[in-house]
Amino acid sequence: MATTAETKPRLTNAKRAANARSEARKPDGRFSAGGSGSFEGTGAILAAGAAGLAVGLAANIARKFAVQAPTLLSGDWDQALTNEHQLTLKVFDAIEATGESSTTKRATLLMNLKHMLSKHALEEENVIYPALRDAGMIAEADGLNKDHGYVKQYLYDLTEMPKDSPSWIAKVRAFRTDIEKHMREEEETLFPALKAKLDADKNKELTGQMNKEGLKLA
Known part of the structure; x- marks a missing residue:
């Protein structure tokens, strides 16, 4: 069985790890850079980029049809x-x-x-x-x-x-x-x-x- 002297460093190290995780949390409960919150932020950016691309493509297609319209008609x-x-x-x-x-x-x-x-x-x-x-x-x-x-x-x-x-x-x-x-x-x-x-x-x-x-x- 481990002595009290042997157990104490382990408890201290566990406490340090817990403190580090606590400090890494933001006020809204999400992790800072490197945590799961960064993935949430990246996902939002990618979604916004995809939406912007879709809007841009739709606008470009509409512009093309407008330019070609005199010929089409x-x-x-x-x-x-x-x-x-x-x-x-x-x-x-x-x-x-x-x-x-x-x-x-x-x-x-x-x-x-x-x-x-x-x-x-x-x-x-x-x-x-x-x-x-x-x-x-x-x-x-x-x-x-x-x-x-x-x-x-x-x-x-x-x-x-x-x-x-x-x-x-x-x-x-x-x-x-x-x-x-x-x-x-x-x-x-x-x-x-x-x-x-x-x-x-x-x-x-x-x-x-x-x-x-x-x-x-x-």
Whole structure:
């Protein structure tokens, strides 16, 4: 049997441990850092973060549908793309109405134009031009795709050029001339020819696919 001298240190150590646990408790009864309360706090933070992420994703999806709405509501794929052409020309109108001192406005409108044309190009290049090739219009589709390369070149040049330079607005006007020619070829010749080759179900399918691509960059 242990002596009193041997038992006393054990009791002292137990008391010290109890005191340490007592000191670690907060007034509300939860443990401080390192105790179970820290897990409760972490869980609350994670839950709040997840809720914030869900709200952010929902807002982003709503924004995308709002941006794509004019195209979604325009009808079949050919009419929807024609509508996007008209909206693009309105941005050109706004750019050409600016003066050389409106450099910030020019840069903002150019950024808007770049976004619109990027979304438009994705819809055409990933859906409509492949459909043209499948319908036997390979050279025509390749020509349109080549035009898109020059669209990107114009956008790059305009981004790099000083916005207050007389040559900047001259480049805008040259860009507009080329892109209007591209649009007319699509609207007046190639889109009607493709639509006529497809039945109603296939045209409907193209419309759905085109809008899905648009939503990616909306």
